[in-house]
Amino acid sequence: MNIAIMGAMPEEIEPLLDYYGKYETIEYAKNNFYLVDYKGHRLVIAYSKIGKVYATITALTMIKKFKCQKLLFSGVAGAISDDLGIGDLTVATKLSQHDLDITAFGHPYGFVPEGSVYEESNGELIGFAKEIAEQKGIKLKESIIATGDQFICDQDKKEWIGKTFKASAVEMEGAAVALTCNAVGIPFFILRSISDAADMDASFDFDEFLKSSSKRSADFMISMVEKIIDNAK
Numbered sequence: 386m387n388i389a390i391m392g393a394m395p396e397e398i399e400p401l402l403d404y405y406g407k408y409e410t411i412e413y414a415k416n417n418f419y420l421v422d423y424k425g426h427r428l429v430i431a432y433s434k435i436g437k438v439y440a441t442i443t444a445l446t447m448i449k450k451f452k453c454q455k456l457l458f459s460g461v462a463g464a465i466s467d468d469l470g471i472g473d474l475t476v477a478t479k480l481s482q483h484d485l486d487i488t489a490f491g492h493p494y495g496f497v498p499e500g501s502v503y504e505e506s507n508g509e510l511i512g513f514a515k516e517i518a519e520q521k522g523i524k525l526k527e528s529i530i531a532t533g534d535q536f537i538c539d540q541d542k543k544e545w546i547g548k549t550f551k552a553s554a555v556e557m558e559g560a561a562v563a564l565t566c567n568a569v570g571i572p573f574f575i576l577r578s579i580s581d582a583a584d585m586d587a588s589f590d591f592d593e594f595l596k597s598s599s600k601r602s603a604d605f606m607i608s609m610v611e612k613i614i615d616n617a618k
């Protein structure tokens with residue numbers, strides 16, 4: 386099986402490259418893709434760069450050029466819900482684009498005709514994650530995640546996103562990855578570890594916790610890969 390593991394920033398995939406160690410690098414569409422042969426399977430690891438457009442290009446490249454049959458996203462997020470603290474892990478149950486706005490035509494936020502407000506995640510992969518969390522005694526929250534091309538660092542904006550989308554966390558790539566995968570029928574799994582609270586301190590907290598929270602997410606993702614491979618036997 387070919388399994389994609391993507392992040393948005395170098396820091397989000399570096400712990401994975403360090404762990405798997407040996408990889409071949411292929412350059413395509415102005416990005417690097419790191420190919421790992423692992424237990425008879427192929428892992429394709431890449432960071433997309435920040436935001437929905439780059440994330441879409443990378444996800445579709447991993448699926449169409451590198452023939453990935455499942456796609457995993459590992460990275461960090463801003464917390465909206467008070468029950469998510471720095472370093473906590475959350476998995477997306479569904480995702481929405483908080484900056485998609487044609488409300489002038491009577492549509493809800495996050496909706497365009499022939500689309501939907503939410504993109505649903507794959508239940509089987511979430512089930513694997515819950516089993517891993519239980520076995521390892523790790524707290525794993527299931528969240529609606531809101532995505533937009535904005536780094537959220539404002540209390541009012543954060544509260545608006547939370548209220549409008551019932552979202553517990555915010556980031557800048559997940560819904561684009563979800564939409565891409567659902568469009569072509571590829572199961573996906575989006576995991577985020579909290580780096581900041583999307584408030585006035587967010588940029589400072591982000592700088593301080595990007596590395597440690599990225600590592601937490603990546604460590605969990607390594608267990609997800611094992612579980613997916615074991616299940617494919």
Ligand code: OS5
Pocket residue numbers: 393394434435436461462463535536537538555556557558580581582583584587591
């Ligand atoms: O990928 C972006 C979304 N990520 C999740 C996230 C988030 N999203 C929205 N709001 C929040 N409060 C969030 N908290 C976590 C993280 C990432 C945020 S954008 C970070 C940009 C940081 C940066 N900019 N320049 N550099 C770093 C240095 C640099 C310079 C040249 C080349 C590479 C890096």
